[in-house]
Amino acid sequence: MGNPVVHFDISGPDPAELQSFYGDLFGWAVTTMPGMEYALVDTRAGSGINGGIGASQEGNGGVTFYVFSEDLQASLDKAESLGARTTQPVTVIPGTVTLAMFDDPAGNPIGLVGSATGQEGQEAPGPSAGNGAPVSWFEVMGTDAGALVAFYTELFGWETKKYDIPGDVEYHEVDTKAGQGIAGGIGSNPNGVAYVTVYADVPDLQATVDRAGQLGGKTLKPPETMPNGPTIAMLADPQGHMFGIYKRA
Numbered sequence: 001m002g003n004p005v006v007h008f009d010i011s012g013p014d015p016a017e018l019q020s021f022y023g024d025l026f027g028w029a030v031t032t033m034p035g036m037e038y039a040l041v042d043t044r045a046g047s048g049i050n051g052g053i054g055a056s057q058e059g060n061g062g063v064t065f066y067v068f069s070e071d072l073q074a075s076l077d078k079a080e081s082l083g084a085r086t087t088q089p090v091t092v093i094p095g096t097v098t099l100a101m102f103d104d105p106a107g108n109p110i111g112l113v114g115s116a117t118g119q120e121g122q123e124a125p126g127p128s129a130g131n132g133a134p135v136s137w138f139e140v141m142g143t144d145a146g147a148l149v150a151f152y153t154e155l156f157g158w159e160t161k162k163y164d165i166p167g168d169v170e171y172h173e174v175d176t177k178a179g180q181g182i183a184g185g186i187g188s189n190p191n192g193v194a195y196v197t198v199y200a201d202v203p204d205l206q207a208t209v210d211r212a213g214q215l216g217g218k219t220l221k222p223p224e225t226m227p228n229g230p231t232i233a234m235l236a237d238p239q240g241h242m243f244g245i246y247k248r249a
Contacts, residue, residue, distance in 0.1 A: 001157065001177060001178060001179070002156050002157035002158050002159070002175075002176040002177035002178045003067045003068055003069055003075075003155075003156040003157060003158075003176065003178060004067065004068050004176050004178030004179075004180045004181030004182075005049065005065050005066070005067055005068075005138050005176060005181045005182050005184065006049055006066060006067070006068045006113065006180070006181045007049055007050065007051055007052070007065065007066040007111070007113055008041075008049060008050075008051035008052075008063070008064070008065045008066070008135050008138075008198045009051055009052050009053075009054070009063070009064050009065070009066065009111060010022065010051065010052070010053045010054075010061070010062075010063050010237075010241060010243075011053070011054050011055060011056040011057075011061030011062065012055070012056050012060060012061040012062075012237075012239040012241065013055070013056055013060060013061065013239065014239065015037050015038070015039070015053055015054050015055045017216075017238055017239065018053050018237060018238070018239060018241075019032070019039050019053045020215075021212075021215050021216065021217065021237050021238055022041070022053060022237070023041075024211075024215055025133075025208065025211055025212055025215055025217075026043065026132055026133035026200055026202075027044060027130070027131055027132040027133060028041050028042065028043050028044060028132050028133070029041070029042040029043075029044050029128075029130075029132070030053060036054070037054055037055035038052055038053070038054030038055065039052060039053050039054065040052055041053060042127055042128055042132075043127045043132040043133065043134055043135055043200075044127060044128050044129070044130030044131065044132035045127045045130065045131075045132040045133060045134030045135075045201075046127055046128070046129040046130065046134070047126075047127060047134045047136065048126075048127055048134030048135045048136040048182055048201070049065075049126070049127070049135050049136075049181060049182055050125075050126065050127055050135075051135060051198075060239060060240060060241075061239070061241065062109065062195075062196075062241050062242075063196065063197045063198060063241050063242065063243055064108075064109050064110060064111055064196050064197075065110070065111065065138045065196065065198055066099075066110075066111035066112060066113040067110065067111065067112055067113070067156060068112075068113055068114065068178075068181070069112050069113070069114055070114065071114075072090045072098055072099075072100045072112045072113075072114050073090050073100075075100075075112050075155070076089070076090065076100055076102060076112065078154075078155055079102045079104075079155055080102070082105070082151050082154055082155055083104075083105040083151065084102045084103060084104050084105060084110075084151070084155075085102060085103045086100070086101075086102050087101045087102055087103055087109065088100055088101035088102075097113055097114070097115070098113070098114040098115070099111065099112065099113055099114075100112040104140070104142075104148065104151060104152075105142075105147060105148070105151055106140075106141075106142030106143065106144070106147075106148060106194040107142075107194050108140055108141075108142065108194055108195065108196040109196065110140075110196065133200040133201060133202050133208075133245075134200065134201050135182070135198050135199070135200050135201075136182050136183075136199065136200075136201050137182060137183065137184050137185070137198065137199035137201075137244070137246065138174075138182060138183075138184035138185075138196075138197075138198050138199075139184055139185050139186075139187070139195075139196065139197050139198070139199065139244065140152070140184070140185070140186045140187075140196050141186075141187050141188060141189055141193065141194060141195050141196070142188060142194040143188055143192045143194065144188060145170040145171070145172060145186060145187045145188035146170075148186050148187075148188075149172050149186050152174070152186060156176065157176075157177060158174050158175065158176050158177060159174070159175045159177055160172040160173065160174050160175070160186065161173045161175075163185070163229070164227065164228070165226065165227065166227065167190070168189075168190040169187060169188070169189055169190065170187055170188045171185055171186075171187035171188075172185060172186045172187060173185055174186055182198075195242055197241075197242050197243055197244050198243070198244065199232070199243075199244035199245060199246050200243070200244070200245050200246075201245075201246060201247070201248065202245050202246070202247060203247065204247075205223040205231055205232075205233050205245055205246070205247050206223060208233075208235075208245050209222065209223065209233055209235065209245075212235045212237075215238070216237075216238035217235050217236055217237050217238055218235065218236040219233065219234075219235060219236075220234040220235060220236050220242060221233055221234035225249075228249070229249060230246045230247055230248050230249050231246065231247045231249070232244060232245070232246040233245050233246070
C-alpha cells in the first residue's frame with residue numbers, strides 16, 4: 001500500500017491576496033486561523049483534497065502537496081538516502097498535526113503530514129459537498145523524469161505508467177496505491193524547469209482562464225487537449241505561482 005497525497009498548500013508574501021484569488025476563482029471556502037497568517041481551504045467540491053493558503057517563510061513561496069506518512073522521520077531519512085534534502089524537520093503542532101518537508105532530487109519542495117499526537121489513525125475531513133472546484137491531480141516535473149519516477153516509487157510505494165505524448169515531453173501517470181487521496185503525474189519538459197503543482201477540475205477552462213485574468217492572474221498555457229487525455233491549462237496567480245486546471249475527456 002502506498003502513501004496518499006492528502007493536502008495541498010499555497011504560500012506567498014501576501015497570503016490575504018492569495019486567499020481572495022483562489023476563493024473567488026474556484027468557489028472555495030477559505031477560513032483564516034486565529035493568530036496565524038494561514039487559512040484552511042475547504043474546496044466544497046465533495047471530492048479531491050482540501051488544503052491551505054498562507055504566508056511564505058522565505059522568498060515568494062509556491063504551490064506544493066503533502067503526502068501522509070505514519071512515520072515522518074523514517075520517511076525523511078529514506079528520502080535523504082535517495083537524494084532528497086530535509087528543509088523542515090518533523091514539527092508537532094499539538095493536538096492538530098505533525099509536519100515535515102524536503103526538497104526532492106530535482107529541488108521540488110514536498111510536504112509530509114502525519115496524525116496529531118494521540119490521534120493516530122484519524123483522517124482529516126475531506127471536502128464538503130458543494131459547487132467548488134475539486135483539487136484532484138498533483139504533478140511533479142524535473143529535468144529527468146526517469147530519476148523522479150525511481151525516487152517517488154521507492155519512497156512512497158507509488159506505481160507509474162508512461163503516458164504517450166508526442167514530442168520531447170516524458171510523462172508518467174501515478175497511482176499512489178493508497179485507496180485515498182488523489183492521483184497525479186511525474187514528468188520532464190523541454191525547457192528543463194522543475195516544479196510541483198496541483199490541478200483543479202473545472203467545467204469550463206476558458207471561462208476559468210478569463211476569470212483568473214480578471215482577478216489579477218495570468219495565462220501560462222492556454223487550454224490544450226492532450227492525446228487520449230484531458231484538456232489542460234496552466235495559470236499564474238497574482239504572485240506568480242503556477243497552478244493547473246483541467247477538464248476530463
